[in-house]
Amino acid sequence: MRKQFICGEGNHQLSFYTKKTWILLPIVALLIMATLSLSIPAGKVYADGAKIGIQSEMGYQGKIKNQKWSPVKLTLTSDRDISGDLVVQIQDNNGNRYQTSYVQQVDLPKDTPKEVVIGIPGTMLNKDNNQILFYEGSYSKGKPTTFATGKSYLQASPYQGALIAVLSDDPDTMNFMNVLNGKGNSLNVFPLKADSIPTDPMLLSGLDVIVINNFASDTLSEPQRKAITGWVNGGGTLVLAGGAGYAKTAAPFADIAPVVANGTASVQSLSELEKLGGKPLKLDGDFTISTAKVVEGAKIGIEADGQPLFASHAYGQGSVQYAAYDLAMDPVSSWAGHPDAWASVLRSNLPMTGSQNGMIYNSLMDNLNYVLEYFPSLKMPSFTLLLWMLIIYAVVVAPILYFILKKADKREWAWFLIPIIAVIASVSVYVAGSSDKTRELAHTINLIELNGQGDAVKSTASAFFTPRSGNYALEFPANTYLKTGGARNTFGGMGESKSFVRVEQESTTLELRDMSQWSLAKVWADSQGTEEMGRLAMDLKLDAKGALNGKVTNETINDLTEVVLVVGGNAYKLGDIKKGEAVAIPQDPQQIIKFVSGDLSGMLFPYSPNDPKQRERDILSNYGYSMGMVNKDAYILGWSKDHLTNYTLKGAEVDSDQLNFWIQPVTMEWGLSGEINIPYGFLSPEVSQVNTPMFGTFPHGVEMGQGTVIAEFPLISEGNIQYSELSIKGTKLNNNVTMEIWNAKKNEWEPVSDTNNVHTITGNPEDYIVANRIRFMLTAKDQTNFMMPELSVKGEAIQ
Template sequence: MSRTKLPKPIRYALSMVLIVLLSTWAAASWTFADPDGNAPKISLKREIGYNLIIKEGRWAPLKLTLTSDVNVSGDIVVRVDPLNGGDTVSYIRHVELPRNTPKEVVIGMAGIPYNKSSNTIQFFEGSVKDGTSIPFTTKNGYVESMTVPGTAVGVLSSDPDTMNFLNTLRSKGKDVSVIPMVAGDVPSDPMLLDMLDVIVMNNFASDMLSQEQVKAVKNWVGTGGTLVLAGGEGYAKTVRGFEDLSPVEVKGTQRVTKLPELAQLGAKPLSLEDGITLSAASIKPGTQVLLRSEGQPIFASHVEKQGKVWYAAYNAGTEPLASWSGHPAVWQTVLQKDFSQTQNQNNYGYWGTIPGNLLQLGNALDYFPALHVPSFGLMLLILLIYVIVAAPLMYLILKKLDKREWAWLLIPSVALISSAIIYAVGASDKNAERSHTISVVEMDGQGSGQRVSATAFFAPRSGDYELEFPAQTYIGIGNSSGGSFIGGQSGNASGTYIDMGQGGTKVNLNEVPYWSISKVWAQQRANEQVGAFETKISVNDQGDLQGTVKNTTDRNFSNVVIVMGGKLVKLGDMKSGETLPLQSSGGGLGTAFNDLGSAIFPYYGGQDVHERERIMLNSYLPSTALYNARTYVLAWNNDELLSYKSDGRRIAGEQLNLWLQKVNLNWSNNGTISVPYGFVSPSIITGAGSGWNQNGNNLIDMGQGSMILDYDMPSGITASKLNEIHFRQQTLGQNTDYAVMNWQTQKWEPVKWTKNLYSLMQGAFGDYLLNGRTLRLRITVQNQTTFSLPDLSLKGKGNTP
């Protein structure tokens, strides 16, 4: 029997295929295994957060160090199963591991508890989709962390124990965590500093930081962080690389043997017989001085976009200051805004991998404008037509034609056609991928702003989807109705893969059901150039607002509103470049501050077209620093701020954006200063009562204990310009005593209310205003009660900026 010989071209093609297969096998043998054919041996070192501390609801770095005994490439996968609900999320990074060379990988992780039960770390040679898992030679393929709430203070100092005295503030109701750091801890991505509220650089050699690290710290400050630059005679090395952020120009040093102003602020005796060294400095324009001594600034600060930078004239680790009992009180006053922020603002915790305040923002996504419930009238009409056609009409026609046996065919056909029509009507807006995105942009008033977005992705078909977001976008996945947002189901077996590559962030949604909605949160710690609202607003003696608001952005806005001092003024729509007059007493908000959404967008029944706006105002706004200040402009538009793709295709979508900006007022009118009640909000310095909380109506519920409030005078107003200071208390509370601090005598003086009013004695304001700017009040409660935070009004002579 003869064999048929294959044609030469086919034999050639088969030979080439065989060569390719053999080459691929040889390359794989070199890449993924040693000469003996064994699997690679990979060791793992891991560290999450800073000193294993992460902050609840904030992003934190996870450092993984991998070392392989052979050349190997693949995906490192961190799988997270949130303990409190939410879908399984896997963070992926592709890595190339050269033989016997440690490789560090940094992954941004959500601020939730991590332990053996909540996460696993795996390495897949090739890729996670089709590769083989390689077990690590080291044990514990997971991370553990300690999650802290409150204020997180990172410390870069020559002495790692420099700021440990802040831990004593916990006994005074301040939830503070001090985290020592070294230069290598500082990341090049500002989002990985997200878990820190304050960074203190004290007598620290900043030139150890790379340009990328310095840039990251600056971006972190510009997007809301607080940076403290200190060091005394070591200030020059501390400020190196951050000269443009420093509130002062340092010109040498000076030796002092007393600092009475500092002792006054700390309310404790301070002996400096051996002296300490201060840096001598002149302040830059726009800098506010908290404390001076013999004309020299001891503490000074200025605003940097949405953040703040402090200058301290001495080394915080120098004795006897380091162990001085008044030192914690000094720094509590310096950083009061950062400490009070965590106390006053609602702490929503987290759900899945989403911070609670952002999760509340995502509730507005449930109102997907492009997806509609079919019209009841239309569906009823189709049903009636079907009933009429399928029964009497068809019967009469077939009877007249004497073809009643055709009913066996026609009735099912009509039913199928009717079903198809009903499906087509119901699915008319559900046959394509769609997105619904809401964003909040907090503007700094100088042209830049920071944005956070939440988006809902509608999948018209079941299967896997890949969403592509811009580079450096951090993604969170949450849930709804007790189940997972992903696919609208709970316990998705495959979960979600998030891969932050250099070209962009990819989110793989696996096993998504038919007609389902997936919700995704997108964050970037970066300032965008967005323009600003230019405001020229003053207040008269009656508290009426007057002036102008100009839209200097390149965008048009609707429903522009000014909220100031308990007043609500609606300006309406504003086009780019438009200026609108503001001369109205506005509407008093009163208790409506707890429901600002309904105050701006009242609902009178019928079709509710502003449900999303009310949810965003009442859920997200209270978590911002603007809310307590109560002096801001807010506006809306539908511009596209976040765009992303699905499997490389652009998605048709709808957007709703809330824009917020703090407003500064001019308090002088023809040389007369007038600050009515409601415009100066206190900061809670200490809340040591047994279980206290603050609601949106400025009311405090507190058990036995005391609370200390600081009132900072508005910009440009000092004790020398004032001739009247009045307190007004709307709800005094039961068995509650009030006292004001006399800084000169270092004693608390009782406040005696007359018809809920109290006035400080004229001519002695300097005794009650620390450094001419800060007034301190103490409220002591004997048993559980409710009281309001006192309002302050000011009158005087002079001009303010």
Template sequence: MADVLGRWIKVWLPAALAALLALLLLWPDQPAAAAETEAGIEMRWELGFQSVYKEGKYTRLRLTLTNRTGRDLRGDVVFAYDDGFPKEIAVPAELPADTPMIVEMTVPGMVYNKDNNRIRFDEGGAGSGRQVPVVSGQPYLQGSGDSSTTVGVVARDPDTMNVLALLMTRGYNFRTIVLKEDDLPADSLQLGALDMLVLNDVPTGNWPQERIDAIRGWVIRGGRLVVSGGAGYAKTAAAFADLVPVAPGGTAELESARILEAIGEEPLPAGMPMTVSTGDLQAGIVTLADGVPISAVRAYGSGSVLYVAFDPSVEPLAGWGGGPKLWERMLTGIGLYPVMTGVRYGYSYDFWHYDSILSYFPSLKPPKIGHLSLFFIIYVLLAAPILYLLLKKFDRREWMWWLIPVLSVICSVVIFTVGSADKRTVKAHSVRAVQLSGDGWADRSAGAAVFVPSGGKVGVSFEGADFAVPLRDEDLVQSGVSGLSGGKLTRMTDGGAAAEWRDVPYWSIRKAWVHFGASPGYGQFDTAIAYNGSYLDIEVTNQTAADLKHVSVLMNGVAYRIGDLARGESGTVNIPYAGGPSIVAGIGYASYGSLLFPYPSGKDSYARERGLLDAYLNESRNAKINGAVDGEVPLIVGFSSDGEGWFEVNGSAVPSDNVTLWAQPLDLTVADVAGGVPGIVQPVITRNAMLEFGNIHDDLLEMADGTLNFEYPLPWRDEPYHSFIIRQHEPIAFNNATLSVWNDASGEWEPVQMDADSYTLPGPAESYVTDQHTVRMQLEASGRIRYRLPVLELGGGTAE
């Protein structure tokens, strides 16, 4: 035995120790080798356009994902975010092994940090629990919105709009983003990162229809589209032939550059011909002309389209020193002025109005008090005297101990059954907004709510939608993005969008906001306007796709009622007119919704109409830059209702109680002067020599000690104007400030009365028109004042 043990120690022990030593030497290399072969996804992301986006506006999230697991993956790319109400967005994706794939989705513009969002890939679908790890890249967004006036440029020459950088010294805050054609999205919400889009010398005729419709919808909601001309205008305008102010025609050499040189305050290089595009004005007004239209503007929905006859990337204009002032003049026609910002701070959850409206479920009615009282009285009578007397008669009073509980249960079941009679089936209602362009197109959005009696998993799908958002529910405790796993979800598909919820309690209401983008076939409000010197007679004809009730014009803080208009019917409203028509979302502590639908003392039959109008006017997604629908443009509104089932709940169509708002801006700033309606021109500050200067709110300026020069760019007319009237917003006599107008004919400043609502310039109107085709004014202050610059009312002339 000892010999065997000794032999084992002598032979096998050294071998075992050698093997153990080799294992220990190799052990440190194992984690490194494992790290090299770790399976997962490599991720890169871009938020907005070149990382530029606006807070309070939706934008594009572009993800580049490379699958390094060694096998093909199929599932959902999930973006979880917390804007005050945590939720997720899921986009289906297939990731072949070792192949970079691009996935895009629409996300809200907000301040992002590592704590309020996460990006992940769930194999098999959102909430499957099979999350594939991210092994390279940052799986969350970081960033904040840009406050510049962002200009997207799609052009043959990437330096086309470098001229805008030279306007920074004049108080503008432009940020130019050079884009490729394929950078433009098919979802108009993603264009919310841009304030203006410039197209120059690019062929658009073969663009996908989804991209064209997205740009159109963006303009309807307040975007500004610039289509420039020259020799390439016809191909640039091909996709937007019915949208541009000037129909594509031919080309010509500009014979006179007098107006360009006057505005630019610098002569153009001699001997260099300038090619301009030509064509007929088909919509809007000409804002500059010199033999041919040089620029023209068309209002379209809440946005605008600017036509420019020349190619800004071609000489002699490309290097001309007067270019910045020329572009400044043209951009005023689409509402771009110095120091325009579009930033909003904090969380971006701004669906509070929709939350309130959709919680009011018209088809869910509480049981009638009379019925419940009758059942209660019957129960009391049965449980006490009647049952007692019956049992006493049959000498069975000891049965009361079990008969009374049984009777209580039976009565409770009866009361519950009667009271829940309208809560046994899925019910739905919605409020919809149709923002009309004026030529039959419309941008559509809606809020929808469903009542589910049984709870569980709820999915509401919207065919043809490009985005949907689950709204707040009754969950009081929010767990942030870490606790999300498919429970509150936006699901994007090729044919639409859906909102999904899991673990929904019985008898619950779930709500969602949905956007559909631009579509034709919705009609418009046709208008005819007459002016009698102090009133506007506005005739509105309902050419929309629905019979409308409560048609009104919202203007100057008043809801002017026209009444109910069936399709094809017309109605007229008489509006006092003192110049400067405007619409504001909130009037003090009131609202247009409460003006049109005052709160009743009893049953509120128009709660949804009131709330929908206020939601639309205060919705930042309909804004040009800041706040609600453009504050300088009156609005025509009307309402329709129907029971159309337009979405599905858990795969089945359900009828829906719908209220629809139809809204179309009424642009009086370019009204027909020849027809007797005075146009209104807004001022543009050209020189600020104030020692102190600031904007308080609603164009109220606070300034001190100095001079402020401003001008009114005049729409182009064939015939001379016969009068100019200065309209004050708040007439007041200052003892430390004076206002004056430049008489170009005499070369002198003339005083202007400041304490009157209106002041007609005393001289011939043409004597006040400068070579730049403007009316120039000056404000001088010694000390501190608060003042709103007046507007200019035009009289006489014929639009080209």
């Protein structure tokens, strides 16, 4: 819940608009402040001239993803040569009076179709909230030309399931995945035409998975191949497959592929794949697979005759998956277990639960909108000073002035002296209240998501303060994509404003038009791919009692403050870590927060009267809910105030307050030898399938409707482990939920007893291991909430 506290001088965390209210009160009390006028935009005038026809195509096969950048392909045909600005203008969907226009300069030769691609953020689009305009010359000077044919608006509704694009000689490749839609998942598989692949990785961001199977990838242009690689680097999932045709599929992506292919082989059975799919698989003869050697850092999923059948390799924020067979080849392609097998392979790469309740959510950065209003640079003037100025004015105007004029017998002078004194007092109060509001300022929040390899994806939300009314042109670095929010006016309301975004090779320009005095314009910035920002290096070990030891080294580009390591259900306060320095994992109980459920942000940054950590608490809380973080997740976070995002106005950098939130996932490097004992909380389950009308994970636990959820505990990926005991705690979720565990040997689900809330397997743990994972299913009779079960393991590392 958003809260504001009004307190005395020195409180810099008050909302920007709360501060302005304090400034305006004395002015209103003196009746000396004039109302600011708002400019009224001129009505539209359509020019006579060229007749232009337009056709539009949204996203991929008409599908876009909410808040993801999507391509809009516009085809224009003019009856004469003409040049100008093509503008896609989008109104706010929340009833506010502002709009963002995406601009691109185009030249239209006579009677020659011209194709233009513009990137826009995914949102609900209809004829009432957007329009396409063409301005001869430029939008700032020209007049809009009506389109002779075609629709001058876009129509689209964001798709919230998974979008899987397939580049293959067989357009039906991966269609088997559509079976999962009948099980409650939400995904869409469609063929991707080579000529529709953009050369800008940002315009691929609406896709969750790209599958390239038995396709000559070298026929793609170099910019297209770089776009796919950049998209993976920024968080996409690329699947490379093809069996005997794998070499031609993967050749242009050899640098990021999980394997190096070295030939083919024939197999007569795929027993591990059969276990993964949970259904009988009969090959009826030889089945061709590609043979390969796994590259350093890649992980094998399952094998077939000693060859990797599935393998994966992290690249930047994304991953590349390898499949050793042609995904369109029978009998595996039509095998009943094929969808379940791939649901497991892609378990962490598909947002299969995003559309289960049919609602569209704001993005994380949108949810930080109100946090931008806690503007540290705009300080509240001293209340004591304003009070004394009011008292002095009252004393001067009333008894002192009266006494002086009476004694001089010039009381009629009061008619002009009182207004003069009022003007002087007005100017004094205005100067006192606006001393820090005479120049352009910015308040910027950067989200830095480290991948642990030295790179990060940076997302930015910024509020730009305008000291005067008028137009402002801001310049951002090249390859920056912008989305804008409404401009708050002087009195805290939404003003009618317009913004124009032009993405060019050298830079991205944002023109803010019709800004009011003392307004805040909100802007969200995304950049292509990742940036080199370092990492938090971790050397973590568990002792024989299951206690965590080790150290964390700051190898990022900045000093970090209030660093916290979250792993195993505990939050370890590491304090401030300077660049290049290391700190040991604390053993003092006062530096360790143990939390079963709930929002960690309130535990790290408790509410207080002055609330100096309101921004940090709200950022962490919004991130936790947006990412579905729970107490069993493992990550490390920290803060800095360095300038990581800069934009300019008239060539000069805008003075900016910046708060940077750093976060990186934690992967335990077990370094095992001999006996192992991994306690509860270190091996977190991952959801692979959902068959329920509502499902979500939140800091307070899991919420689901009537139906089933299948999840998997990942086991230790290092070395060769012989398990002696598997123990699942939290099996008695509540009276509405039952649990089953998958027996891979019997190929069936087994009920889990809730005796003592713990289910222990000894003697035959290998019967329950599928692709180095333990699979379980939860069934809810009605809408409910609960905490996910936990797993502990015992065994021995075999050398």
